[in-house]
Amino acid sequence: MKRILCFALFVAVALGAPAFAASNSSNKSSSSSNTGEIGFGVGQSDVSSNNTIGTDSAQFLGVRGGYNINQQWQVEGQYSSSSESGDISGTSVDSTMKLIMVNGVMNFHPHKNKDLVPYVMAGIGRADVSVDTSGVGSVSDNGTAYQVGGGTRVFFGKTKIMAFRADLSLLKESTFSNNNTLTTLTAGITWKLGGR
Numbered sequence: 001m002k003r004i005l006c007f008a009l010f011v012a013v014a015l016g017a018p019a020f021a022a023s024n025s026s027n028k029s030s031s032s033s034n035t036g037e038i039g040f041g042v043g044q045s046d047v048s049s050n051n052t053i054g055t056d057s058a059q060f061l062g063v064r065g066g067y068n069i070n071q072q073w074q075v076e077g078q079y080s081s082s083s084e085s086g087d088i089s090g091t092s093v094d095s096t097m098k099l100i101m102v103n104g105v106m107n108f109h110p111h112k113n114k115d116l117v118p119y120v121m122a123g124i125g126r127a128d129v130s131v132d133t134s135g136v137g138s139v140s141d142n143g144t145a146y147q148v149g150g151g152t153r154v155f156f157g158k159t160k161i162m163a164f165r166a167d168l169s170l171l172k173e174s175t176f177s178n179n180n181t182l183t184t185l186t187a188g189i190t191w192k193l194g195g196r
Contacts (some may be wrong), residue, residue, distance in 0.1 A: 037066040039165060041188025043080065047169035047180060058082040058097065060184065066105065068194075074105040078123070092134040099145060099171070101125030115160065119167075120150040143171035153190060162193040 043060035059082060066076030078101040086093045103123030110116060123146070130140035151167025164187070173184045 035194025039190030043184045043186035045182040045184040094132045096191045098128045118152040129175040141175040143174040147171040
């Protein structure tokens with residue numbers, strides 16, 4: 001699964017690069033409104049639940065793509081996936097979670113440091129969870145997921161189109177009749193598409 005996600009990240013970056021180059025050269029004087037953003041990240045989650053899936057932490061790989069409504073507001077789509085192994089009463093348990101989210105992002109632009117763009121976000125989406133227990137079989141469930149968080153982008157390079165992005169988010173989802181909370185620290189790289 002992680003191999004497929006890494007391939008998807010590579011394809012997204014490869015397909016986005018020509019559009020990025022073309023839009024950057026033709027829109028050098030435009031503002032950041034009506035532009036986009038694409039990126040990927042790796043996250044580490046602390047899972048707060050009654051441990052019905054056999055793990056209390058998870059590592060996520062994800063991709064994000066966003067559209068800037070204006071300089072302050074952005075709408076982004078997010079896809080993340082995690083596969084973990086755990087143990088419940090001596091029985092091996094493999095769990096997989098996939099998250100599909102739509103987030104509203106509010107960006108802040110400090111006047112003194114244009115390379116630093118902090119933000120807060122809130123989103124809604126869907127969590128798909130499957131659990132495979134050795135010798136028993138597999139079950140799956142899905143439910144609505146909500147998240148809030150905040151972080152920052154730190155732009156670098158001559159053109160300031162690439163940024164390091166890090167955030168901390170709190171996600172709540174309900175699957176298998178349980179309410180689970182994931183506190184996730186994510187770090188990755190993002191690219192502006194369009195204006196500077």
